[in-house]
Amino acid sequence: MVLLRGMVGSVNFSASTTHALRATAWLAAHGDGDAVLGREMARKLKIPPDYLSKVLATLARSGVLTAVRGAKGGYRLARAPERIKLVEVVTPFEGTRARSGCLLRPDRPCRDSGACSAHRSWGGVNEAYRAFLEKTTVADIRDQA
Amino acid sequence: MVLLRGMVGSVNFSASTTHALRATAWLAAHGDGDAVLGREMARKLKIPPDYLSKVLATLARSGVLTAVRGAKGGYRLARAPERIKLVEVVTPFEGTRARSGCLLRPDRPCRDSGACSAHRSWGGVNEAYRAFLEKTTVADIRDQA
DNA sequence: GTGATAGTGGATATGTATATCCATTATGCA
DNA sequence: TGCATAATGGATATACATATCCACTATCAC
16 A cells, blocks of 8 residues: 555545535636536536536535526526535535544444543544534635635 | 435544554553454454454554464554554555645645635644644553553 | 464455436526 | 427446455464
8 A cells, every 4th residue: 555654634525525615616706696507617627527417416405506407507506605604515425424523433422422532632623623614615715716 | 315414524534544543442452462363353343354454464564563473473562552643553544545635626735825714724624633643642542442 | 393373465245436428307599 | 389408317337445255374382
C-alpha cells in the first residue's frame, strides 16, 4: 500500500457529496434565476453528466434544488444560497455512511461517553465537524465554485 | 436512499482502520508482554480472523506491532502504548483515502487557501482532526477496548 | 531432525460506491 | 397536435474496500 505521509488527517467526503457541494456552489455563483442544464453544469464542473444527474435528482428530492422538466428546463436552487445549510446538501449522501461517532465501535452506540479523555476529545472533533455543516451555507462556498 | 437525520456529521474511519485501532487498544489492555495470537484477538474482538491478520501484518510492517512467528508466536506492541500515536496506527490504512483537505476539490491542492471564511473554518475542522491523531496515544484508548 | 504452531502472502469472492448507457416521462414551443 | 428538449429511473459496468480461502515459510518444543 502506498503511504502518503503528511497527507493523512483530512476529513473526506464521498464523490457524490463532493459533486453535490460543487454543484450547489456553482449554481449559487452562476445561476441567475433561470434553470441551468444539468449537462452544462457537468461540462463546466468536469463531472460525468449521467452521474451528476443522479446527484442533482437526489438534491431535488431533498428540497435543496428545484428541477424543471421539459424544454428550457434544468435545475435551480430551491432557496437563496444564504438559506441553504451545507448539512442539507451533505445529508442525503452521507446518510448511509453515518456512524455513532464512537472511535472504536462506530457500528453501535458507545457506552460510557464521558469516561476517558480520548473519547471526549474525539467527540470534540465530531462536534467541530457538525458545527461547520450547520453554520456554513451555500453562499459561503459560492466563491470556491 | 435511507436518510438518517441527526446521525450525519460524524467523522468515520474505514473498517480496516477501526480494526487496527481496536486491536492495538486491546493489546495495550490485555497484552502482558507475551505475544498474543492473532486468532485469539479476532475471536475476542469479533473480527474476521483472516481479515484481521492482514491488518496486523500491515501494522507490523509499519513498526506499530512486533510479529513473532512460529510456535508461541503472535503479536505485541512494538513500544509502550504511551509512545504510539494514533496517527501511526491510522496512516497505513487511510493513506489511499487521503485528500488535500479542500472542501470542494479534494482531488487536488486548493487555490487561495485563506480567501474565504468557509475555507478557513473547514481547515479548522481538519486541524482538530489532525491534532487529535497526533496528541492521542494507544494508552489513551486502552480502556475502550 | 521432526512435527506442530503461527505469521505471510497470493488468489479469489462479495458488497458498495462510482460511473455509464438507454428507454421513458414531462414540458415548452411552433 | 407534434416535435424537440430535458429530467427521471432502470439496468448494467467498473473500481475498490472488505472478507475468505489456502498454500507457504519461519520458529519453537520435543
